[in-house]
Amino acid sequence: MRTQILSDQELVNQYLAGSEIALEKLIHRHKDKIYTSIYCTVKDQYLAEDLFQETFIKAIDTLRAGKYNEEGKFAPWVMRIAYNLCIDHFRKLKRTPGVVTSAGDDIFKYMKFDDTPLEEYQAVEKFETKLKDLIEKLPDDQKEVVILRHFFNFSFREVAEYTNSPLNTCLGRMRYALINLRKMMEEQKIALR
Secondary structure, eight states: OOOOOOOHHHHHHHHHTTOHHHHHHHHHHHHHHHHHHHHHHHOOHHHHHHHHHHHHHHHHHHHHTTOOOOTTOHHHHHHHHHHHHHHHHHHHHHHSOOOBOTTSOBGGGGOOOSSSOHHHHHHHHHHHHHHHHHHHTSOHHHHHHHIIIIISOOOHHHHHHHHTOOHHHHHHHHHHHHHHHHHHHHHTTOOOO
16 A cells, blocks of 8 residues: 655644644654754754754744744745754854963864864865855855855755745856855965865
8 A cells, every 4th residue: 555645734734733743754854954954054963963953843833833834845944944043053153252272262273083184174174264254255145045055955946945036046146156256266366275
């Protein structure tokens, strides 16, 4: 006997009607993509797990309050919640002082936790910082596409749904973002190696 595969919206409706199993199926269906997106953004397993749980707690609270109105777009809606929680985390982090030396350096950047040479960590960290600074300089529409595509692993179709833009517009924004990033990297003599 073939089992019927229910859409996200049908599962949401069943959950709202009292079926906890429907919610379990929704979470199981999207957990890998959402967790991976969070992890790729925060680069910390325990923090990613916390933010993943917080994402679904927030989604459940919104569903129970009757405020969910994204018919047929459950996955992008939950990804948006996860994205916003990651952004909130980084905003809080910027306001939280770290452990610094008398010279003002964060001591954690000097610690090693595996066999990778410290210089490699510092080189990667320096490049990531420069790249994030360049992404921040992009026009908002281009920046949004880059962040959703590369840091949250959205497909271009999901980016289009999330931004409420045509697919070709999103592809064009990514193209111009990459052109602009290359130009800025050349101007600032930033190399990939």
